[in-house]
Each structure stands twice: as C-alpha cells, then as structure tokens.
Amino acid sequence: MQELYTFIVENWILSTLFLTVLGILIFSFVSQKSxxxxxxxxxxxxxxxxxxxxxxxxxxxxxxxxxxxxxxxxxxxxxxxxxxxxxxxxxxxxxxxxxxxxxxxxxxxxxxxxxxxxxxxxxxxxxxxxxxxxxxxxxx
CATH class of the missing domain: 3.40.250.10 (Rhodanese-like domain)
Structure with a gap:
C-alpha cells in the first residue's frame, strides 16, 4: 500500500489525469444508459x-x-x-x-x-x- 501511495505522490500529474479520464468514462456510461x-x-x-x-x-x-x-x-x-x-x-x-x-x-x-x-x-x-x-x- 505504501508503494501505491508513493507512486501517486511522485506521479501526481499522471494520477490526476487517470482519475479525470476515469470520471469522464463513468459519467459517459451512466448518461448513455438512460x-x-x-x-x-x-x-x-x-x-x-x-x-x-x-x-x-x-x-x-x-x-x-x-x-x-x-x-x-x-x-x-x-x-x-x-x-x-x-x-x-x-x-x-x-x-x-x-x-x-x-x-x-x-x-x-x-x-x-x-x-x-x-x-x-x-x-x-x-x-x-x-x-x-x-x-x-x-x-x-
């Protein structure tokens, strides 16, 4: 778990980008379903x-x-x-x-x-x- 935390801190831009893309994909999936x-x-x-x-x-x-x-x-x-x-x-x-x-x-x-x-x-x-x-x- 410590390794994950270290990775996120050292690669905060990549982590932020990943979470943003994930959020957009989830929103897109949910809105298309309805x-x-x-x-x-x-x-x-x-x-x-x-x-x-x-x-x-x-x-x-x-x-x-x-x-x-x-x-x-x-x-x-x-x-x-x-x-x-x-x-x-x-x-x-x-x-x-x-x-x-x-x-x-x-x-x-x-x-x-x-x-x-x-x-x-x-x-x-x-x-x-x-x-x-x-x-x-x-x-x-």
Missing part, C-alpha cells in the same frame, strides 16, 4: 402505450407549436414541484425530452431526486425525433 434514440423511444411507446409518461421540458410556446403525441409540458422552472403530480409514474418508464437533449440531460438529477427510477432521455431531443419524420401534434 438515453435512447427516437427509434427506441417509438418501441417503448408502442410497448407501454398509455402507461408511458412523456414529459416535454421545453417552454410552453415551443410545446404548443409541436410536441410528441400524448406528451405533457412541464417547464424546467416548475420541474421539481410539477413532478409531484406524476408520482404514480415513479416505478414505470418515463420519457423526457427537450429541443436537443441538453436540457433533459442537465435536469435528469431532479428526476432521480424525486424518486423516478426508470426515466429515459430522448437522445437529440425533439430535433432528432423530427429528423426521423416521426409524428408530432400541436396545441394540446
């Missing part, structure tokens, strides 16, 4: 039907212009309080999306904190959904 492609999202939607909660994190104006069918709008500013209304979905898959996937990813910790154990982030957001020519609806 993200799904539009095709995978369609499969999940077909499998779960009305039991799948789909949450659109975009502002209400963007939501009204077009969103995934049966999605509910839950603005990021009201996410923590708004999730309380959907507690019955805590043990079932939940699909979350935004425009590009960045907002969904950065707010995923709120879903974990609120007890949602099986949420999926739409990789690429609604932009990727539209690129696949998948259906949307307006003014729900």
């Amino acid at each position: 993200s799904i492609s539009p095709t995978e999202a369609v499969n999940l939607l077909n499998k779960m039907g009305d039991n799948l909660l789909i949450i659109d994190l975009r502002p209400i104006d963007a939501f009204k212009k077009g969103h995934i069918i049966n999605a509910v709008n839950l603005a990021v500013s009201n996410l923590e309080n708004g999730l309380d209304n959907y507690s019955k979905f805590k043990q079932t898959p939940v699909l979350i999306y935004c425009d590009s996937g960045m907002v969904s990813s950065s707010n995923s910790s709120i879903f974990r904190k609120k007890g949602f154990s099986d949420f999926r982030i739409l990789r690429g957001g609604l932009d990727s959904w539209k690129q696949e020519n998948l259906p949307t609806e307006q003014n729900k």
Whole structure:
C-alpha cells in the first residue's frame, strides 16, 4: 500500500489525469444508459402505450407549436414541484425530452431526486425525433 501511495505522490500529474479520464468514462456510461434514440423511444411507446409518461421540458410556446403525441409540458422552472403530480409514474418508464437533449440531460438529477427510477432521455431531443419524420401534434 505504501508503494501505491508513493507512486501517486511522485506521479501526481499522471494520477490526476487517470482519475479525470476515469470520471469522464463513468459519467459517459451512466448518461448513455438512460438515453435512447427516437427509434427506441417509438418501441417503448408502442410497448407501454398509455402507461408511458412523456414529459416535454421545453417552454410552453415551443410545446404548443409541436410536441410528441400524448406528451405533457412541464417547464424546467416548475420541474421539481410539477413532478409531484406524476408520482404514480415513479416505478414505470418515463420519457423526457427537450429541443436537443441538453436540457433533459442537465435536469435528469431532479428526476432521480424525486424518486423516478426508470426515466429515459430522448437522445437529440425533439430535433432528432423530427429528423426521423416521426409524428408530432400541436396545441394540446
């Protein structure tokens, strides 16, 4: 054990670099596990039907212009309080999306904190959904 400590101290730059790369790899693995492609999202939607909660994190104006069918709008500013209304979905898959996937990813910790154990982030957001020519609806 003393040898390991000595190695780390003498090679602190290498050790720091190793830990940084390891952290990035772990973060990448964890975040990819919860993200799904539009095709995978369609499969999940077909499998779960009305039991799948789909949450659109975009502002209400963007939501009204077009969103995934049966999605509910839950603005990021009201996410923590708004999730309380959907507690019955805590043990079932939940699909979350935004425009590009960045907002969904950065707010995923709120879903974990609120007890949602099986949420999926739409990789690429609604932009990727539209690129696949998948259906949307307006003014729900």
